[in-house]
Amino acid sequence: MGKRPSHNGVMTAYPHGSGGQSLTSVGFETTRPLADSWFEALLESAPDAILIVDASGAIVVANSQAERLFGYDRSELIGEAVEVLVPEAQRRLHAEHRDHYNNNPHVRPMGHGMDAELMARRKDGSIFPVEISLSALWTAEGLLVTSVIRDVSERKRIEEQLERQVQHRTAHLNALLGLSTTLLAERDIDAILQHALQHAMLLVPEAQQGAIYLYDRAEHTLVLRASTHPSLVLGSTVAVNIGLCGRAFRSGHIQAASSVTEYAAALPPMQGDEYTQMLEALGLNQLPSGALVIPLLAHNEALGVLRLLRHTGEGPFASEARPTLGLLANLTATAITEAHSHYTADRLTTQVARLEDQQRELTARLDSAEAGMLQAARLAAVGQLAASVAHEINNPLYAARNSLFLLEQDLPDDLQGTPYLTILQQELARIAGIIERMRDFYRPDRGEFAPCDLNQLLEHTLAVAVLNARHKAISVQFAPNTTLPSIQGNADQLRQVFLNLVINALDAMPDGGTLSVRTAFGPTVVLVEVADTGIGIPDDIRPRLFEPFYTTKTNGTGLGLSISAHIVTQHGGQIEVETNPGKGTIFRVVLPHEARELPS
Amino acid sequence: MERQPARILVVDDEAAIRLTMSIMLQRRGYAVSSAASSAEALALIHQHRFEMALLDLKLPDGSGLDLAEYLRLHHPATAVLILTGSSPLDSTLDDGRLGQFHYLIKTCSPQDVLERINLALCS
Numbered sequence: 209m210g211k212r213p214s215h216n217g218v219m220t221a222y223p224h225g226s227g228g229q230s231l232t233s234v235g236f237e238t239t240r241p242l243a244d245s246w247f248e249a250l251l252e253s254a255p256d257a258i259l260i261v262d263a264s265g266a267i268v269v270a271n272s273q274a275e276r277l278f279g280y281d282r283s284e285l286i287g288e289a290v291e292v293l294v295p296e297a298q299r300r301l302h303a304e305h306r307d308h309y310n311n312n313p314h315v316r317p318m319g320h321g322m323d324a325e326l327m328a329r330r331k332d333g334s335i336f337p338v339e340i341s342l343s344a345l346w347t348a349e350g351l352l353v354t355s356v357i358r359d360v361s362e363r364k365r366i367e368e369q370l371e372r373q374v375q376h377r378t379a380h381l382n383a384l385l386g387l388s389t390t391l392l393a394e395r396d397i398d399a400i401l402q403h404a405l406q407h408a409m410l411l412v413p414e415a416q417q418g419a420i421y422l423y424d425r426a427e428h429t430l431v432l433r434a435s436t437h438p439s440l441v442l443g444s445t446v447a448v449n450i451g452l453c454g455r456a457f458r459s460g461h462i463q464a465a466s467s468v469t470e471y472a473a474a475l476p477p478m479q480g481d482e483y484t485q486m487l488e489a490l491g492l493n494q495l496p497s498g499a500l501v502i503p504l505l506a507h508n509e510a511l512g513v514l515r516l517l518r519h520t521g522e523g524p525f526a527s528e529a530r531p532t533l534g535l536l537a538n539l540t541a542t543a544i545t546e547a548h549s550h551y552t553a554d555r556l557t558t559q560v561a562r563l564e565d566q567q568r569e570l571t572a573r574l575d576s577a578e579a580g581m582l583q584a585a586r587l588a589a590v591g592q593l594a595a596s597v598a599h600e601i602n603n604p605l606y607a608a609r610n611s612l613f614l615l616e617q618d619l620p621d622d623l624q625g626t627p628y629l630t631i632l633q634q635e636l637a638r639i640a641g642i643i644e645r646m647r648d649f650y651r652p653d654r655g656e657f658a659p660c661d662l663n664q665l666l667e668h669t670l671a672v673a674v675l676n677a678r679h680k681a682i683s684v685q686f687a688p689n690t691t692l693p694s695i696q697g698n699a700d701q702l703r704q705v706f707l708n709l710v711i712n713a714l715d716a717m718p719d720g721g722t723l724s725v726r727t728a729f730g731p732t733v734v735l736v737e738v739a740d741t742g743i744g745i746p747d748d749i750r751p752r753l754f755e756p757f758y759t760t761k762t763n764g765t766g767l768g769l770s771i772s773a774h775i776v777t778q779h780g781g782q783i784e785v786e787t788n789p790g791k792g793t794i795f796r797v798v799l800p801h802e803a804r805e806l807p808s
Numbered sequence: 809m810e811r812q813p814a815r816i817l818v819v820d821d822e823a824a825i826r827l828t829m830s831i832m833l834q835r836r837g838y839a840v841s842s843a844a845s846s847a848e849a850l851a852l853i854h855q856h857r858f859e860m861a862l863l864d865l866k867l868p869d870g871s872g873l874d875l876a877e878y879l880r881l882h883h884p885a886t887a888v889l890i891l892t893g894s895s896p897l898d899s900t901l902d903d904g905r906l907g908q909f910h911y912l913i914k915t916c917s918p919q920d921v922l923e924r925i926n927l928a929l930c931s
Contacts, residue, residue, distance in 0.1 A: 598915075602893035603822055606914035610828030613918035617835065640915035 257357040261290045263310055263350045265303065277359055279331035290355075295329045310351055313344030318358065328357065336361045373528070380411060380532040384539065391543035395550055397422075401434035404540040408514055408533060409436055412526040414498070415516040421446055421453060422504075422512035422544070430457060430512060439493070450486075451475050456501040456513045462534060465499040466524050498525030502533050506541035514540070598643045605643070609636050645771060660697045662736060662799075663688040666706055666725055673710040681720030689727045693801040695734055701775045705783075708768040709738040709795045715761065716742025716793060729801060733781070736797040744789035753785060814859040814929050818842040819849045819875065820891070821868050829862065832918060833925070846870040853879070858886050860929055865892040865906075873905050887928040891921070 251258055251271040257278070260269035270285040278285070278293055285292075290306070291299040309316075318339045328338040337360050345352040387407050394400045401420045409418045417437045421430035429445040430453060448454050452463040452474045465471035472495055478486055487493065498518030503510045514537050518525050526533070612632055619629070666688065674684055713723050721741035728735045745753065752758045754773040759766035776783045781799035816838045818829045826842040833840045841856065843849035846869045849861075861879055863872035876888045890911040912924060 599893045602914035603825065606891075606893070606916075607822060607824035607828055610825070610832060610918050614828060614831055614835075637917065640917075643915050644913075 259355050261353045265289050265306055293328055295327050295335050316342040337364050384535055388539050391539055395547050397544055397547050400543045405434045408536055411529040411532055412516050414518050414521055416519050417517040419515045452499055452501040453513050453515055456503045457510050460503050460505055460510055463501045468495045468497050471495050471499050497522055500526045502537040504537050504541035506545040511541045511544055601643055605639055657696045657698055659694040660699045661694050663692055663727055665703050669703055669706040669710055682717060683722050685724045687726035692727050692729055692734055695799050695801045697779050705772040705775050708772045713738055713740035716740045732800055733798050734801045739794040741792040744791055744793055745787040746789055813837050813839045815839040817852060817858040817861040820864040846875055849875055860887040863890050865890055876909050
């Protein structure tokens with residue numbers, strides 16, 4: 209058997225040289241003292257339990273580690289079937305495995321095959337995980353199997369703990385991921401803080417109180433915005449230069465205290481009342497035995513702090529959860545920033561939209577007001593100008609016409625009837641006429657208002673105008689509403705308005721056409737419409753249509769429409785124009801017929 | 809017995825108007841005196857009895873309306889016609905008094921004036 213190669217010279221040498229002595233019989237009381245002592249020393253110095261088992265499965269050698277490990281005395285083990293050290297349920301299987309091994313003995317190191325699940329049984333019946341290496345020895349007495357057994361319950365425990373921690377961390381991270389979705393979708397800062405706080409409390413089961421303070425820039429304090437404890441009043445403040453909260457906020461680093469002493473060390477030195485007040489300010493009845501304050505950092509700026517406190521219990525506080533809490537705090541800070549920027553953006557968007565609305569409304573109002581005011585102001589200015597011009601011109605004009613009157617009488621007979629004299633008289637009369645009309649600008653004449661029958665006024669006006677139109681191919685259509693209510697007005701002035709409109713319409717149809725005049729009425733107003741099928745009004749002229757002294761006619765004064773507009777305005781009405789170049793123009797005069805109030 | 813021509817007082821601060829009016833009226837057979845101010849007019853009124861007075865509204869030393877009122881009060885037989893270059897609603901004149909008198913605006917023709925004078929003197 210000695211020829212058999214072996215990994216271990218000592219082991220192989222010993223049985224070889226045992227001289228056919230049975231190990232079973234000798235135990236450690238070997239007849240070869242030197243070799244025996246080596247063997248014993250070797251067995252005893254081994255860190256693991258060692259058993260040598262013969263082919264029948266009986267234990268022939270056991271070291272003291274084996275005694276300790278299994279709780280048996282060596283004397284109890286020697287000769288006993290090795291299955292006594294195997295849990296009952298696995299004994300049969302173990303015996304089969306042993307037979308199988310004996311048929312095919314080989315070196316089997318630890319950590320191979322089924323080792324991971326191998327269990328052993330102590331004398332007291334308790335079960336524990338083991339790793340076992342096997343090696344075979346051929347001796348004169350037959351096969352001996354050496355097994356080295358190592359208790360791995362501690363390693364398993366650590367492994368399981370690690371596994372648990374990994375699972376724990378994974379759970380934290382998953383929860384954080386879930387929370388991040390909630391937080392980042394949330395727009396209400398208080399809701400964000402509540403979520404974050406609840407989550408932080410879950411992460412640190414030993415924490416008994418949680419609170420979140422946010423920095424108030426204006427007041428330069430930390431303001432309580434969320435808490436798990438009713439004794440903490442929302443809105444209460446903590447100075448940024450006091451305690452762990454202040455430190456965490458200022459430094460941007462997590463601050464921790466594992467005992468009352470450590471917590472107190474962070475507070476400024478205080479006496480009596482100050483101390484009580486400080487505790488009150490911190491929302492505490494007593495100093496906590498554990499504290500963790502995490503800054504809420506967004507873009508390296510602290511927005512506030514998350515504070516967790518432990519009142520009962522000792523030792524390191526929340527050390528495992530710190531990395532996760534740090535992430536949670538940053539997430540919360542980001543969510544706050546997001547919510548704030550969203551809020552700001554929303555508010556800005558709303559404000560911008562509102563401003564734009566106001567701007568548009570204002571512009572529209574201004575445009576129409578400006579147009580109205582411009583025309584009114586222009587008319588008023590022209591009215592005043594007209595009045596003073598009238599006065600300045602009337603005196604010389606009067607003297608001139610008187611002189612001409614006398615001159616005509618003094619002319620010799622052969623010069624009587626000279627066309628120049630006639631022209632002079634006519635042109636002076638025309639100047640007088642222009643001045644008369646200019647003067648009309650300045651004549652509200654409210655006192656002279658009387659009921660007017662517009663249909664009748666129009667009929668007379670048309671009768672005069674048609675004389676003008678007779679030499680042109682113009683057809684006149686008059687469609688009065690026969691139940692038209694009368695209006696309060698100055699008939700002469702209104703006649704002038706309609707005459708102006710009709711003359712303009714005729715002038716717009718140099719090659720003939722149709723002049724249509726109709727009247728209609730509504731609940732409060734009457735309408736006079738004067739339509740032609742003429743050349744229309746070009747776009748560039750339209751804005752200046754009612755402007756005094758603006759004319760496109762060679763002989764026009766530019767006063768017709770401006771005076772008309774003035775008169776209509778004085779009557780509390782308005783004048784509108786709708787034109788289609790090349791197709792014609794419609795002027796509409798709208799005048800109130802009841803419940804009328806004149807503009808003051 | 810030949811009838812005395814009607815005496816007419818023309819008051820206007822513009823010489824051209826005083827002259828032309830005087831000639832026009834004289835050619836119609838009226839006896840005409842003219843004055844360039846209220847003071848001159850009052851002096852003439854004290855000297856003569858006028859059938860008619862043609863008064864400009866704006867005078868260098870007062871309003872033609874004051875003269876008109878004076879005449880109505882002291883010489884009710886004198887017909888008054890006010891001639892004005894301004895709009896009747898000119899703020900300096902619109903004190904409601906103009907409407908109490910006959911008036912013409914100076915955009916009227918010479919014929920209009922003569923007609924109105926004739927009308928006033930006949931009534």
